[in-house]
Amino acid sequence: MCGIVGYIGPSDALPILVDSLKRLEYRGYDSSGVALLNIDKGRIVLNVQKRPGQISVLESQMEHIDSSIGMAHTRWATHGIPNQINAHPHTDDKGTVAVIHNGIIDNHLKLKEELKSKGHVFLSQTDSEVIPHLIAEEYKGSNGDLFEAVRKTVHRLEGSYAIVVLHRDHPDQIVCAREKSPMVLGKGVKGSFIASDVTALLKYTNRFLYLEDGDMASLTRDGIHVERIAGGPAERPWKEVEWSLEDAEKGGFKHYMIKEIYEQPRSLHQTLSGWRSEEETLPKSLSKANTARIIACGTSYHAGMVGKYLFEKYTGMPVEASMASEYRFADHVREDPLMLFITQSGETLDTIMAAREARKRGSRTLSITNVLGSTITRETDLTLYLRSGPEIGVAASKTFTSQLMMMYLISSYVGFSTGYISRDEYRSVQGHLRTAIRAVEGVLKDVTKVMGQVEWFKGAENAFYLGRYINYPTALEGALKMKEISYIHCEGYPAGELKHGPLALLTDRTPVVALVTNDHTYDKILGNIGECSARGSPVLAIAPEGDREVSKYTDRVIYYPQVPPLFSPIPISVILQLLAYHAADQRGCAIDKPRNLAKSVTVE
Ligand code: M6R
Numbered sequence: 001m002c003g004i005v006g007y008i009g010p011s012d013a014l015p016i017l018v019d020s021l022k023r024l025e026y027r028g029y030d031s032s033g034v035a036l037l038n039i040d041k042g043r044i045v046l047n048v049q050k051r052p053g054q055i056s057v058l059e060s061q062m063e064h065i066d067s068s069i070g071m072a073h074t075r076w077a078t079h080g081i082p083n084q085i086n087a088h089p090h091t092d093d094k095g096t097v098a099v100i101h102n103g104i105i106d107n108h109l110k111l112k113e114e115l116k117s118k119g120h121v122f123l124s125q126t127d128s129e130v131i132p133h134l135i136a137e138e139y140k141g142s143n144g145d146l147f148e149a150v151r152k153t154v155h156r157l158e159g160s161y162a163i164v165v166l167h168r169d170h171p172d173q174i175v176c177a178r179e180k181s182p183m184v185l186g187k188g189v190k191g192s193f194i195a196s197d198v199t200a201l202l203k204y205t206n207r208f209l210y211l212e213d214g215d216m217a218s219l220t221r222d223g224i225h226v227e228r229i230a231g232g233p234a235e236r237p238w239k240e241v242e243w244s245l246e247d248a249e250k251g252g253f254k255h256y257m258i259k260e261i262y263e264q265p266r267s268l269h270q271t272l273s274g275w276r277s278e279e280e281t282l283p284k285s286l287s288k289a290n291t292a293r294i295i296a297c298g299t300s301y302h303a304g305m306v307g308k309y310l311f312e313k314y315t316g317m318p319v320e321a322s323m324a325s326e327y328r329f330a331d332h333v334r335e336d337p338l339m340l341f342i343t344q345s346g347e348t349l350d351t352i353m354a355a356r357e358a359r360k361r362g363s364r365t366l367s368i369t370n371v372l373g374s375t376i377t378r379e380t381d382l383t384l385y386l387r388s389g390p391e392i393g394v395a396a397s398k399t400f401t402s403q404l405m406m407m408y409l410i411s412s413y414v415g416f417s418t419g420y421i422s423r424d425e426y427r428s429v430q431g432h433l434r435t436a437i438r439a440v441e442g443v444l445k446d447v448t449k450v451m452g453q454v455e456w457f458k459g460a461e462n463a464f465y466l467g468r469y470i471n472y473p474t475a476l477e478g479a480l481k482m483k484e485i486s487y488i489h490c491e492g493y494p495a496g497e498l499k500h501g502p503l504a505l506l507t508d509r510t511p512v513v514a515l516v517t518n519d520h521t522y523d524k525i526l527g528n529i530g531e532c533s534a535r536g537s538p539v540l541a542i543a544p545e546g547d548r549e550v551s552k553y554t555d556r557v558i559y560y561p562q563v564p565p566l567f568s569p570i571p572i573s574v575i576l577q578l579l580a581y582h583a584a585d586q587r588g589c590a591i592d593k594p595r596n597l598a599k600s601v602t603v604e
Contacts, residue, residue: 001076001598002088002102003027004183005200006164006174008069008219009191014062017072020193020200022055023248026256026394026592026599027102027196028076031087032058035098036070037171046098046168050087054593069171071164071194073100076598079108080125089166090129092136093121096168099135101128102196103160103181104603111156131163139167147218150175154216154229160349160603164194177216177229181602182347182375185209185217185224187238192219197347197371197600198241199248199390206241210373239373248390255591257393257485261577262444264398267388268437268570271402272430274387275409281382282410285364287417289338294321295354296342297601299396299480303403304342305473306569310407313566314415314429324350325604328357340410341367344391344399345600346374353604355379368406370399384410393592394599395485397577400477401440401570405433408567432567439571442561443578449558450575453540454582456511456556460488463511464502464537465576466495466528468521474569475515478576485591486584495528508536513579515572516543516550519565529553542572 003024007013017034033050047065051058055074073088080086089098105111108127111134116122120133134156139149146167154161160180167173176183176194186193188205194217195201198208209226211217215234217226226234253259292311294304304321311319322330324341328350339358343351346369356379359365367380370388377383386402408429416426443450457463463482467475476492483490493502495514506512512532516525530553532539539554545562560571584591 001028001078001600001602003074003196003200004071004100004102004162004164004194005196006071006176006194006219007191008172008174008221009188010068011190013067013070014064016204017070018055018059019203020195021072021074023200023392024196025055025074026392028074028598029054029593030075030077030082031084032072032074033087033089034058034062034070034072035089035100035166036065036067037166037168038065038067044168044171046091046095046166048089048091048098050084050089052083052087069166069174071098071100071166071174078104078603079127086124086126088128090124090126090132092132094136097132097135097139098166099128099132100164101131102162102602103179105130105157105161106159107157131157135165144169146170146173146175147216150177151216151229154179162196172221174219175216176211176219178211179213179229180349180352182600183211184373185211185219187224192224194219198243199392202241202243202245202248206243207238208241208373209236209238211236212378213375241372243390248392254585255393255581257395257397257591258581260391260393260398261574261581263389264401264574265437265441265444267398267402268405268440270387270389271405272433272437274385275430278384279413281384282413283382284417286338286414287419289414289418290317292317292319292338292340294319294340294342295324295327295351295358296321297324297348297350299400299477300342300344300351300403302473302477302480303400303407304340305476306404306470307340307407307411309470310411311414314411314421315418316415316420324348324354328354337364339363339365341365341376341380342403343367343376344370344386344396344403346371346376347600347602349602349604352376352379368403370402392599394594394597395481395580395591401573404570404573408433432564436563436567436570439561439563440574443571443574447578450578451582453556453558454579454586456538456540457488457579457583458586460509460511462505463488463490463513464498464506465490465492465513465515466498466525467492467515468495468525469517469519470566470569471515471517471572474572474576475513477573478513478580481577481580482583484594484597485580486587486589487595488583495525498528499531503531503535506532506535506537508538510537512537512539513576514539514541516541516547517565517568518544518547526550526553542575544568
């Protein structure tokens with residue numbers, strides 16, 4: 001969950017490191033630090049500076065050091081509170097080795113005891129601090145070979161790590177290694193780079209090498225060398241990434257999230273037009289599938305839940321959607337022939353571990369991600385790409401609607417392959433998706449409709465989001481969006497369940513958002529709105545344009561452009577994102593970096 005960057009080359013390292021680190025701040029923002037090697041009075045010095053708080057604090061307080069080799073870290077605390085001592089980089093007690101780390105070292109207590117018995121003194125409460133101390137120990141027996149000392153060290157680590165190492169005796173070398181935490185290398189005209197993900201480095205290069213678990217690398221002024229930690233070569237291809245720097249910047253918007261909300265007509269078009277090439281990669285054996293399971297976390301799980309309804313509709317087969325963190329620990333009575341893993345980042349550890357488990361059990365595994373070369377692409381048999389462009393805001397927006405689109409596409413494709421629906425029906429899904437994109441454009445053009453309701457939400461402390469059938473997961477996602485960025489406690493609920501308990505919580509201070517769809521659930525949801533109004537709760541209905549009934553039940557309605565009811569989650573989700581965004585903005589919340597959260601959850 002932390003962000004790491006490294007640089008070696010002819011340029012001034014510090015501005016490159018700070019600029020790249022800021023682009024990773026969505027991964028962690030409770031403290032940050034840099035380490036640089038420079039020459040002072042003829043001696044090589046390992047200079048470490050770190051501060052609690054956001055990167056801007058470090059930036060404003062740090063001393064400029066002339067150096068062409070260094071590394072930097074932004075932290076999301078797991079072991080030890082966010083303060084200066086626990087911030088990375090960490091060093092050994094002689095200050096010769098510095099390490100930045102993303103991940104968790106499970107056996108750090110045992111290692112710490114062993115190192116203490118050899119006289120090592122520890123300053124922080126972190127698990128990471130054992131790493132530089134271990135490297136210092138191993139370095140003694142490695143004849144001054146830093147690469148070998150790091151190799152011997154990581155052999156002793158249990159858990160997950162992406163580490164970058166600098167040593168005072170090696171002013172022309174950075175060593176890094178990865179196991180279950182993301183790390184990419186970049187090669188630019190002016191030097192070589194390391195980062196947790198490509199968005200950090202788009203300003204400097206679009207040529208990337210994705211390290212795999214069990215890989216380590218040495219970056220020198222002459223080039224980059226990658227090996228397996230266990231020994232032996234690691235042939236990893238260099239890939240060109242199509243994302244531009246502009247894609248990863250705010251472009252005049254106040255927050256990444258609102259920029260990403262507005263990008264949805266484009267990102268949805270990209271997902272849809274990319275489907276043609278994705279379709280060609282799908283194996284013919286999908287036509288034999290008779291059950292499926294969809295696994296994901298958070299917002300991606302909500303997309304998976306929508307997928308469950310769609311698979312059942314278009315394929316007639318029973319489908320389960322499970323949270324990755326639960327699936328892994330469940331007792332499985334049968335193998336699921338088709339396992340679908342949805343992860344925007346491709347780095348969510350719970351989802352990756354679930355994919356690994358499923359593969360071990362012999363299931364066919366398919367992943368849906370937005371990030372080229374991310375870990376999930378190696379852990380599954382086949383990957384479909386969302387093509388949404390980089391998403392920086394911690395709260396997922398454009399990738400969610402692209403995930404939804406992918407659910408319509410893949411479920412109808414499987415339905416067509418198994419003969420459950422006709423070719424015409426399969427093609428008509430794509431026509432309806434184009435209608436849904438136009439509906440999203442309509443929502444974004446008429447944002448005043450949403451703005452008019454934001455004030456009403458602003459003072460709320462608790463709220464309910466109700467939906468039925470395909471819009472039950474949409475309600476869950478709307479509630480998640482509102483709670484994660486505005487800190488208003490919201491619960492998404494299947495509307496029919498309200499009377500089985502939660503109705504007790506409704507008062508005239510509990511806003512209810514009800515999602516209305518013109519399908520077989522229509523009368524029932526109107527009834528639920530009536531139930532809430534009767535308890536004095538103010539209800540905001542999100543209903544299709546042209547509806548004449550809903551306004552008889554509540555005078556607060558946001559209308560969305562007409563789409564076939566099954567496709568309504570797409571425009572409704574955009575309305576709910578706007579509602580959450582503007583409510584959070586009015587409350588003055590840190591929208592792109594909500595407290596305690598990080599974009600990629602690379603710890604279990
Ligand atoms: O990268 P992933 O899609 O695997 O991430 C899963 C969740 O961590 C993520 O969707 C999270 O719930 C978002 N913050 C929601 O906005």
